[in-house]
Amino acid sequence: MNSLTQWKLSRVVIFCLCSLFILSACDNPGSSDGGSQDRFVGDTELPVEEGSVDSDEEVDGDPILLANQCFTIQSVLTENVISRRWNTSDDDEYLIDESRQHHGESFFFKATGLGRYMLYDTLQQVLGVEWTDDDFTIKPLKDFSQIAEWAVEFIEDTVRFTSVSEQAVLSLSDKNEFALVDPNIDTESISTATQFRLTSSDQCAIFPEAELNAQITVEGDPVHPFAANDSSAPVWGIADSHIHISAYEFIGGRVNHGAPFHRYGITHALNSCMPIHGPFGSTAFLENFLSYNSVIRFHDTQGYPTFRDWPSHGSLTHHQTYYRWIERTYRGGVRLLVNQLVANEILCELYPYRDYSCNEMDSIDLQLQQMQDMQDYIDAQHGGAGKGWFRVVSSPEDARSVIQEGKLAVLLGIESAALFDCFDKPQGVGCTKESIDASIDKYVSSGVSGFFPIHEFNNALGGAGLFGPSKIFLNIGNKLTTGDYFAVEECPEGEYDHKQTSFYPESDVSPFKEILRFFSPLMNPILPSYDQSLVSHCNTEGITELGEYLIHRMMDEGIIIETDHMSAKMRNQVITMAEIRGYSGLISSHTGAGGRTTTSQLERIRDLGGLAFPLPRSAAAFKDEVIRLTELMSAGPHPVGIGFGSDVNGLAHLPSPRNDNNINPVQYPFESFDGKVIFERQKTGEREFDINIDGVAHYGLYPDFLQDMRQLGMSEEQMQPVFQSAEAYLKMWERAEAFSEAQDQ
Template identity: 40%
Template sequence: MFRRRPGIRTLAAVLCAALAVGLAQAPAGAAPPESEVNAVGEPFTGTAPDGSVRGFVDAHSHLFSYEAFGGRMLCGRPFHPEGITKALADCPDHLPNGELALIENLLRHGSPLGTHDPVGWPTFEDWPAPDSLTHQQAYHKWVERAWRGGLRLMVNQLVANRQLCEIYPLKQNTCDEMEILRVQARRTLELQEYIDERSGGPGRGWFRVVRTPAEARQVITGGKLAVVLGVETSEPFGCRQTFGIPHCTRGQIDRRLDELHAMGVRSMFLCHKYDNALCGVRFDSGAQGVIVNLGNLLSTGRFWQARTCTGPEHDNPIEPGGVIPDFLAGLLPPPLYPPAPHCNVHGLTGLGEYALQGMMRRGMMIDIDHMSVKAADRTLDLLEAAGYPGVLSSHSWMEPAYQHRIYALGGMITSYGFGSERFTEEWRRTEHLRDEHGVPGYGYGLDANGLGALPPPRAGNAGNPVRYPFRSFDGGVTLDRQRTGQRVWDVNTDGVAHYGLVPDWIEDLRLVAGDPIVRDMAAGAESFLRTWQAAASR
């Protein structure tokens, strides 16, 4: 990591060295550089003896979030038509040493001050890393390694946040959330075409965007990765609100739902981070909560509104003294909050109920993560009254007391991608619920490229490390340490630095909890398909 701003001579030396490396690695007529996959063998095809598909499910990641928030906040792309040297490059404003990478520094160090080596390909000295949240975590070759290691279904969450986009000073894209969702849906299909071109032609690639559970089952049976489109956005359908006044209508909701469904979207959040005209949100806590609460003020005209909960369910607490930063304390009157436990006073609105009914009519799945307990409770009441099974909790942002209601409906729950020990604790804690309701599998929501940390290396793993090479869960693929350019990653020391290390993390889960956790996770794709099929056939 750089400690001071380099001088002109230092920059010149770096540029010359980079040029020399590029010339040495790509002589005239040679194939362009590319990341290694470091996985040898044939992925599993077909089904288990009972006809179920086998493979892991990631119900929550963001392959194309670099297009969101103005298109300049996140650095790098899952692919670039000109190759890896363009795809895995740092943001221009991070040069020359990361001092101006304010969002990266805030998220990684808790302070706007910090530095990092901005060089991506081929050295990757400082990124990707589990806690480097503004750098690309899901390059397509890394996702390919995860697929070869057993991933069979991924929900690619199209994401947007108008307020964050408008606040961030650097931008090249619109802040219109619906337009950014359209862009990301197109990018997903472009990645499918890109992989097809490198796999022998249309339809031959391992990355397949699917629109129906039957299509997904066919793709997985063929040994490929089924990609479902989801939406996680703060103002779906343009349904923001100002001082409680909605900015959308029922007709607007119907038109946008029709458009999203035609785009292939099959899973959706009704609210995310800020209260909107559809529902109130589950609060963020700590330093992040301060920032998000300010965003709620700018988005809705008011800070979060909370009461002391009277029942066992509650939202995340709003930290005492963590309402507004000190430098704004003289400019904004701070809100006063009652004692914890805190519950958002806002739940599912009339427009929110209308949108929910519209999603059910279209056979879409409703993700209740990020809903306030008041909103989630009402949502589950409506789903239970209709007997509708299409409900998800994809990345541990829901009141745990609702898990039994989701499973009873036939819904699906996937845990956030925690470190190995915490993830296995959550798997064990909920095992009796899955047994009670006959749920066949378990999954994860890694939230890659979602401004959330990836799994860190397991503490104290020296006595029981992942040993390379290791075999995939089905025994068909051998995986060694992953190499991209000059960097080689090892999950024991690097954690899940990028998506390609997910198979290594799952092997680490096996070391912590044994073969049963891997068997449950290998049934995760089947479990998701059953929920989707039950919703789509209503």
């Protein structure tokens, strides 16, 4: 049996076993609207929201500025307002009737995109188009969908509504009957019939949304309260160097339930996970295995509005970076995020359901687009293009400018198991030097600033670091990907990866050693064994020729080199390459994950001008790690900044509640580190989150986590490096770009 045949046979066997294990019995209707699912949830009674402009004031200007405002709508043709029929069997109808002139319906203009809205009425329904046979009705609808979405344009002091689903303009006849007309018809009578006036109101229902519970107290510019007083000064704030906002498209789009946004709101972005996890979570095998080391475990699948069982610090397959949660942590001091676009072909192939291709670079391209869509969506909520607090940036100059304006700079990186299709399978290698060049050009021009050459498995660029999941789960993945299990050797002195688990024992003390050795030609293609008498296990694979080519090209282009997930051997080789060329752009972006980065390696990265940001596992552990790394990095040539790599949505647990918080719990409300924001317990739907009870259940609780570190006695001086980390990251990035420019010269 040749090696390729063995690889195919073992791949089939393991694939079948894993598929049976994680099989989910339910279908899930996917969506490409920023969210995973399209289903309206619940009819929660909502209070009335006070309008943000003076009542009875007529509105004119930019249609984008209508976002999240409350209005009545009056026909220019008849001067009557759109009302709702009350107290009859036909109460699901809008009408325009002179007798109801003073009972106009108030509509909350919920922005679904730039210049697009759903019109949400006082009974929590939306104005939409419903077809019956060959006729349509303009009526209240319970479901939020494209048939209730309207593009709005201003014509002097009036507005015109175009149905997004029908591509037709809302019109009114002289008999007060609704019509939809061709937008290309331009007669004066039609034009007047399609024009409406908006008058501000204070009678709207509140559209479902997560609360911030983060009150800004600083006086000054209400639009940019966090803007710097001196634009030439170093930026202030925290850098999160490792987050996965777009991971809801990871592994085919059917593993991470929920989304950071949805154009129809939170009821779609964070709805029930039952379509994926089954009734009561009965088929959530992957969630149970990854999150709780169990096969059978039940949970309440309902998302908005109850959120009884999720999000949770321990759950790995429920989304934790809804955009309002990110905004809360931005208010708490985070000013720079690196969103790692993540993909893994083999995990996608193992999972039986998917919405998208398993090709890793196809997934990366999809996530790139979703990040731009998310920026546009947040812009739409804040008054137009460029006006939102969430800004995707592609250069250190842009990032510095964004932060000085008081906004959040969002960088893009790629964390892929086979970067640029550089897999190493028995049938061949998936990339060449020419394809690497083309991919670098493509993704740098798309705004990507950093790459992981390695993630979880060996590939054509080098060897993977061994860590907890590598013992069994990722070892199987490496076998399915490359045709081989990880090969190990004893680690060099002072270095250490995790020891691998043997599927059957083979060591100097095993009584079955000779028997197993006799059968090893049959067993080894399927099950690996490792010499447990070795003190430590390190991956034998280091950097390859293609890997060396990639690293040199990354340095030439000023691209950030992510050193986590490399084997100990490869990490040393990459650091040596950077030392020879004097390159600063190296980072261990979630130190402690993806294989151990030794103190010696951290010192070498430091001396080059690189960075190390730890993965926050608990308030106490992160406090100690910040203090340790501050001392270590202070011996280097550059100012110190210690951010964190949260790894949210990256199949990593978030910090749990502190065990001894009954002694000195976080007291609500509390003041942010800079004194500009007062934080209450965060509320989403009906659930109120408390760091003392829930830990970091979602990304919006990192301000509470930082406060918990202060409760543990972390002084202001010890906290300062955390809030200097955005500046440290930008300085490192600027040095990398300066190196690249020097190469060009």
